[in-house]
Amino acid sequence: MTDTQPTMPQPEQPPRRLTRSTTDRMIGGVAGGLGRHLNIDPLAIRITFVILTFAGGLGLIAYLLCVLFVPVDDPSAPPLKWGLARTVGAGLLVVAALAILIPDWFWGPLVPLLVVAGAVVYLLVRMLREDGGTHAGHVAARIAIGIVLVALAVGGFVAAAAGTALGGGIVVAGLVIACGVGLVGGAFRGGARWLIVPAVVLALPLAAVAATDLDVRGTWGDRTFRPATVAELAGGYEMGVGSLKVDMRDVQLPAGRTDLPLEIGMGEIQVLVQDDVCVTTDADVGVGAVNTGEGDQGGIDVDVSDDRDIAPGVRHLHVIADVGIGHVMIGDRFFDWDGPGRWRDDRFDALEAGTSRAACQGAA
Amino acid sequence: MTPRPGYDPASLIAGIILIALGGLLLLDQADVLELRSEFVLPAVLAAVGGILLACGLAGPPRGRP
Numbered sequence: 503m504t505d506t507q508p509t510m511p512q513p514e515q516p517p518r519r520l521t522r523s524t525t526d527r528m529i530g531g532v533a534g535g536l537g538r539h540l541n542i543d544p545l546a547i548r549i550t551f552v553i554l555t556f557a558g559g560l561g562l563i564a565y566l567l568c569v570l571f572v573p574v575d576d577p578s579a580p581p582l583k584w585g586l587a588r589t590v591g592a593g594l595l596v597v598a599a600l601a602i603l604i605p606d607w608f609w610g611p612l613v614p615l616l617v618v619a620g621a622v623v624y625l626l627v628r629m630l631r632e633d634g635g636t637h638a639g640h641v642a643a644r645i646a647i648g649i650v651l652v653a654l655a656v657g658g659f660v661a662a663a664a665g666t667a668l669g670g671g672i673v674v675a676g677l678v679i680a681c682g683v684g685l686v687g688g689a690f691r692g693g694a695r696w697l698i699v700p701a702v703v704l705a706l707p708l709a710a711v712a713a714t715d716l717d718v719r720g721t722w723g724d725r726t727f728r729p730a731t732v733a734e735l736a737g738g739y740e741m742g743v744g745s746l747k748v749d750m751r752d753v754q755l756p757a758g759r760t761d762l763p764l765e766i767g768m769g770e771i772q773v774l775v776q777d778d779v780c781v782t783t784d785a786d787v788g789v790g791a792v793n794t795g796e797g798d799q800g801g802i803d804v805d806v807s808d809d810r811d812i813a814p815g816v817r818h819l820h821v822i823a824d825v826g827i828g829h830v831m832i833g834d835r836f837f838d839w840d841g842p843g844r845w846r847d848d849r850f851d852a853l854e855a856g857t858s859r860a861a862c863q864g865a866a
Numbered sequence: 867m868t869p870r871p872g873y874d875p876a877s878l879i880a881g882i883i884l885i886a887l888g889g890l891l892l893l894d895q896a897d898v899l900e901l902r903s904e905f906v907l908p909a910v911l912a913a914v915g916g917i918l919l920a921c922g923l924a925g926p927p928r929g930r931p
Contacts, residue, residue: 675895677888682883685881690874697881803903
C-alpha cells in the first residue's frame with residue numbers, strides 16, 4: 503500500500519529583484535543589496551567599488567547610478583544616520599573623484615596595487631571575523647594586517663611624494679586638510695585619532711617636495727642640446743628628470759647679455775662654454791650643489807646670485823638655473839659619471855677660477 | 867578627579883594643527899605662498915611634535931582604560 507500524500511501547492515515566488523538594502527548599508531545600501539542578490543559578502547563589493555573609483559571614477563559612477571535607479575527594499579525604513587566613518591569614507595571618495603577630474607593626475611599604475619592590497623586586507627579581515635580560527639591563526643592574521651598596513655603607509659608616502667612632484671600637490675594638501683576636518687569632527691564623536699597616521703604619511707612627503715620646489719613634469723632621460731644660434735636660446739631648456747646638457751661652444755654670442763634659462767626637476771644641468779665668455783649664474787637649487795668657476799655651493803635651498811659688474815661690450819652669458827634636487831655645473835668639458843667612486847671632482851673641468859671673471863672685465 | 871571633557875582634545879588639537887599645516891602647504895602648491903625649506907621643515911616638525919604632545923597629555927581615547 504502506498505501512501506501518497508498530496509503535495510501542498512507552493513505559493514509562487516516573486517522574481518528575485520535587485521534592491522538596495524536598508525539593513526546593511528554604509529551609504530546607499532548598494533553593496534548590501536548587491537551582496538544579498540549575488541550571495542557575495544558586501545565587504546568585497548564595497549572594496550571593489552572603492553578600487554573602481556580610482557580606475558577612472560568608474561566605481562563612483564556605477565554607485566551613483568545604482569542609488570538613482572535601484573529601489574530600496576523597504577521604503578518605510580528610517581533615513582540613514584551619518585556617523586564619522588560614513589562621513590570620512592564619503593569624503594575620501596569625493597576627494598578621489600575630484601582628483602580624477604584634475605588633468606595629469608594619473609591613477610592607472612596604482613590600480614593593480616590597490617586591487618592586491620584590497621584583496622589581502624579583505625581576506626585577512628575575513629579570517630579575523632571567523633570564530634573557528636585558532637589563536638595562532640588570529641595572531642598571524644594581525645601580523646599580516648600590520649605588514650600590509652605598513653606597506654600601504656610606505657606606498658602612500660611614495661605616492662604622495664610622486665603625486666606632489668608630478669603636479670598633484672593641491673590634491674595631497676586637500677587630503678591632509680580633509681583628515682584634519684575629520685579629526686575635528688571626530689573629536690566630538692568619540693575621537694578619530696587613527697586619522698593622524700594617514701595625515702602625517704601624506705603631509706611629510708608633501709612638505710619635503712614643497713620645500714625643495716621639486717617638479718618632475720616634463721622630459722625624462724639624458725638630453726644634450728647644441729644650439730647654433732642665439733635665437734634658439736630664447737625659450738631656454740626644461741626637463742623633468744635626468745641630465746640636461748647644453749653645449750654652447752658653437753653659439754656666437756653677441757656683445758652684451760644673453761640669458762639662458764634652464765630648469766630640471768631632478769638631475770643635473772651642465773653648461774659647456776668657451777673660456778673667453780663671461781659667464782654669470784643665478785641658480786636656485788632645492789637640494790644639491792652649484793659648481794661654477796666661481797666656486798662650489800651645496801646643501802639645502804642653495805641660492806646663488808651673481809650680480810657682478812660686467813664691462814660694456816663683453817659677450818656675457820647669464821645662466822638662470824632652477825633645480826629641484828640635483829646640481830648645476832658650468833664648465834669647459836662635460837662630466838660623465840660612470841659609476842660609484844667617480845665624483846665630479848675627478849672628471850669635471852669647471853671653469854678655472856677667475857677665467858670668467860677676467861672675461862667679464864673684458865680682459866680675455 | 868577632574869572629569870574628562872565631552873570631546874577628545876587630542877583629536878581636536880591634532881585636527882586644527884593638520885588643517886593649518888595642510889592649508890599652508892595648499893597655498894604653497896597653489897603658488898599663493900612661496901615657502902622655503904628653512905620654514906617648512908621646522909613647521910612640519912613642530913606640527914608633528916604638537917600632535918604627539920596633545921595625544922600624550924590627553925591620555926588614551928575615551929572608552930579605553
